[in-house]
Amino acid sequence: MTANVNQDMDATVVGAGPVGLVLAAELALAGARVQILERLAEPSEAMKAGAINVPTAEALDRRARWRDAARATFSQRGGGFTGLGP
Structure with a gap:
């Protein structure tokens, strides 16, 4: 598995689950340039x-x-x- 990691970001959040997405949103609202890395290629149908x-x-x-x-x-x-x- 390869990840497209942008080294010019202020923060990298690993995992696009509920906690990761809220963390990324809070960081972005504070002005940070954020990238999210998720191991799954498609969204999960499982309830989170x-x-x-x-x-x-x-x-x-x-x-x-x-x-x-x-x-x-x-x-x-x-x-x-x-x-x-x-």
């Missing part, structure tokens, strides 16, 4: 981060992303989570 706990909801709320996350979870599962809808 199937629940949102209180600290995660608070972090999303700080970035005003709570409604987007709720909407995405609602549409992926065909229903809401923790009794909340989008």
Whole structure:
């Protein structure tokens, strides 16, 4: 497996799972040039981060992303989570 690594980036995040993508987004929002390396060539169909706990909801709320996350979870599962809808 070969990776196209750009040496001119401020940060490299390894893994495009929920944590890696949020980390990359936070770094980019702070002005960093970020690249993400993922071993899979295609997105996985497996559900990742199937629940949102209180600290995660608070972090999303700080970035005003709570409604987007709720909407995405609602549409992926065909229903809401923790009794909340989008």
